[in-house]
Each structure stands twice: as C-alpha cells, then as structure tokens.
Amino acid sequence: MLESLTLGCPHCGEAFETAVDLSSGDQSYIEDCPVCCRPIVIAFGVDASGALDWVRAGREGD
C-alpha cells in the first residue's frame, strides 16, 4: 500500500511530497530534494496493523 507523506527537507526546510510503500515493512531510502537537490535519508516504520508508525527525514550520515 502506497501512502503519500509531506515531509520537511533537512537541508533547505522546504516541504516536499513522497510516497512510501508500507507493505514491505520498515524501510529507509534516499531521495533527492526536489527543491535543493540534496540527498535526504527517509526512514519509516510500520506498526503491527500495517499502518505508518513513524517517519524521519534526515541528512546522510546522521
């Protein structure tokens, strides 16, 4: 199941939208910011019912 999220870029602070696939469980991946083009590490967790539990947008190396 894909879920759209609005997150804040950790580099420039702009909000951007991304879609996460909750069906594969906890994940982390890198997506370039559509505004400043710097890489954002997006990580999220899925709870026992398959719903989004937490999400984090950070810089590489944090």
Ligand SMILES: [Zn+2]
């Ligand atoms: Zn940015």
